[in-house]
Amino acid sequence: xxxxxxxxxxxxxxxxxxxxxxxxxxxxxxxxxxxxxxxxxxxxxxxxxxxxxxxxxxxxxxxxxxxxxxxxxxxxxxxxxxxxxxxxxxxxxxxxxxxxxxxxxxxxxxxxxxxxxxxxxxxxxxxxxxxxxxxxxxxxxxxxxxxxxxxxxxxxxxxxxxxxxxxxxxxxxxxxxxxxxxxxxxxxxxxxxxxxxxxxxxxxxxxxxxxxxxxxxxxxxxxxxxxxxxxxxxxxxxxxxxxxxxxxxxxxxxxxxxxxxxxxxxxxxxxxxxxxxxxxxxxxxxxxxxxxxxxxxxxxxx
Amino acid sequence: xxxxxxxxxxxxxxxxxxxxxxxxxxxxxxxxxxxxxxxxxxxxxxxxxxxxxxxxxxxxxxxxxxxxxxxxxxxxxxxxxxxxxxxxxxxxxxxxxxxxxxxxxxxxxxxxxxxxxxxxxxxxxxxxxxxxxxxxxxxxxxxxxxxxxxxxxxxxxxxxxxxxxxxxxxxxxxxxxxxxxxxxxxxxxxxxxxxxxxxxxxx
Numbered sequence: 300x301x302x303x304x305x306x307x308x309x310x311x312x313x314x315x316x317x318x319x320x321x322x323x324x325x326x327x328x329x330x331x332x333x334x335x336x337x338x339x340x341x342x343x344x345x346x347x348x349x350x351x352x353x354x355x356x357x358x359x360x361x362x363x364x365x366x367x368x369x370x371x372x373x374x375x376x377x378x379x380x381x382x383x384x385x386x387x388x389x390x391x392x393x394x395x396x397x398x399x400x401x402x403x404x405x406x407x408x409x410x411x412x413x414x415x416x417x418x419x420x421x422x423x424x425x426x427x428x429x430x431x432x433x434x435x436x437x438x439x440x441x442x443x444x445x446x447x448x449x450x451x452x453x454x455x456x457x458x459x460x461x462x463x464x465x466x467x468x469x470x471x472x473x474x475x476x477x478x479x480x481x482x483x484x485x486x487x488x489x490x491x492x493x494x495x496x497x498x499x500x501x502x503x504x505x506x507x508x509x510x511x512x513x514x515x516x517x518x519x520x521x522x523x524x525x526x527x528x529x530x531x532x533x534x535x536x537x538x539x540x541x542x543x544x545x546x547x548x549x550x551x552x553x554x555x556x557x558x559x560x561x562x563x564x565x566x567x568x569x570x571x572x573x574x575x576x577x578x579x580x581x582x583x584x585x586x587x588x589x590x591x592x593x594x595x596x597x598x599x600x601x
Numbered sequence: 602x603x604x605x606x607x608x609x610x611x612x613x614x615x616x617x618x619x620x621x622x623x624x625x626x627x628x629x630x631x632x633x634x635x636x637x638x639x640x641x642x643x644x645x646x647x648x649x650x651x652x653x654x655x656x657x658x659x660x661x662x663x664x665x666x667x668x669x670x671x672x673x674x675x676x677x678x679x680x681x682x683x684x685x686x687x688x689x690x691x692x693x694x695x696x697x698x699x700x701x702x703x704x705x706x707x708x709x710x711x712x713x714x715x716x717x718x719x720x721x722x723x724x725x726x727x728x729x730x731x732x733x734x735x736x737x738x739x740x741x742x743x744x745x746x747x748x749x750x751x752x753x754x755x756x757x758x759x760x761x762x763x764x765x766x767x768x769x770x771x772x773x774x775x776x777x778x779x780x781x782x783x784x785x786x787x788x789x790x791x792x793x794x795x796x797x798x799x800x801x802x803x804x
Contacts, residue, residue: 306670307668308676308680310679310680316703
């Protein structure tokens with residue numbers, strides 16, 4: 300896995316727009332230690348995005364793309380919603396599915412990739428909003444988990460249908476009044492993380508995207524577990540600042556407020572026994588790698 | 602062989618019909634087409650060279666299939682395209698401005714493309730208008746995206762479109778050859794060299 304696969308023909312290199320030259324020269328494809336700290340130092344896999352100024356979803360996108368362990372061999376499956384406005388600008392293979400169909404598409408894709416590339420890790424990551432994951436696509440979401448399909452499902456939970464003006468979604472909190480839901484939600488927020496656990500997901504996390512290092516950790520864990528063991532699910536709070544009446548600069552604070560211990564996005568994690576074993580093994584290897592790198596650095600310094 | 606529908610430089614109208622829907626068919630191996638009429642491949646190559654030598658801003662649009670060095674074949678084609686461009690530069694008059702503008706991928710760009718340095722299949726007319734391109738060659742563009750672009754160009758500009766297709770040709774271009782290899786691109790460069798000075802350059 301390396302940049303070898305994205306070489307520009309030398310005779311035509313100089314006519315390519317600078318962002319493509321940068322992608323080849325300065326992106327982190329093939330770098331096993333890639334992570335959110337590369338943001339600002341290396342070429343990101345997301346070009347300019349078309350989301351609103353200050354949208355937490357754009358932060359989430361950047362952290363996730365920086366944290367993919369294997370971007371050159373990853374296919375992301377999206378669905379209708381604000382996320383679908385960003386996918387055309389990312390330098391990772393992606394498929395836009397029919398609204399709600401994302402987990403069905405990902406199931407077939409993952410199986411086909413496993414047959415076509417038996418010797419290579421091909422990661423499939425579903426990234427969709429709460430409407431696609433919990434309302435319109437709940438059937439496909441659950442069935443994929445029941446079948447133990449080996450891919451990661453990420454839900455950008457903004458607690459309503461933001462892209463179409465603020466209609467009620469299953470993940471909206473009880474009593475919330477939105478622009479297109481003036482009566483207020485009459486039932487509780489669907490507890491999808493618990494449902495995911497009961498449906499067979501091996502790694503489930505519910506959190507916000509306020510801390511980039513945490514996002515990196517959960518993304519990497521979820522992808523590694525999905526690769527080896529079975530389905531994983533991440534529910535990330537990416538509030539729609541417009542629909543909840545906040546300003547551009549207030550998204551981060553909104554996430555911090557919502558992740559306090561008694562709040563609905565307090566960090567929640569479920570790891571199955573086989574997943575625990577795998578993650579412990581990966582952590583040990585990582586520790587070894589870091590120690591070796593430190594030793595090598597020290598010997599070079601001496 | 603003649604067809605009912607002639608694929609001519611536009612501007613035709615906002616949504617020109619696909620030439621296939623008007624009954625135009627694709628050339629067989631060894632053939633090409635000019636305005637929808639099937640001709641021997643060599644005749645199409647000669648006409649393409651003439652069109653390029655007669656244009657004010659003859660432009661080559663290489664697509665992702667040749668811009669990225671996927672494999673040896675792609676790299677060879679890229680080399681041939683560069684040779685074609687250099688030959689064209691040597692063969693045109695000072696009143697002409699040959700250009701080589703890439704179509705790096707098919708994603709719609711936000712907030713907009715820079716039409717000076719790239720072309721996008723979703724709005725190729727912007728690059729044509731901006732650079733006042735009056736003849737262009739598509740090469741290394743996937744079929745569907747090429748057809749989309751060619752129709753938009755025909756609909757909104759007066760640019761003469763030529764498609765050097767690696768598959769079966771493009772009925773939506775004004776001129777097309779099929780089964781394009783690096784050698785075929787070099788042959789077109791030879792035609793440009795051969796016809797140098799025989800075509801009246803634009804004033």
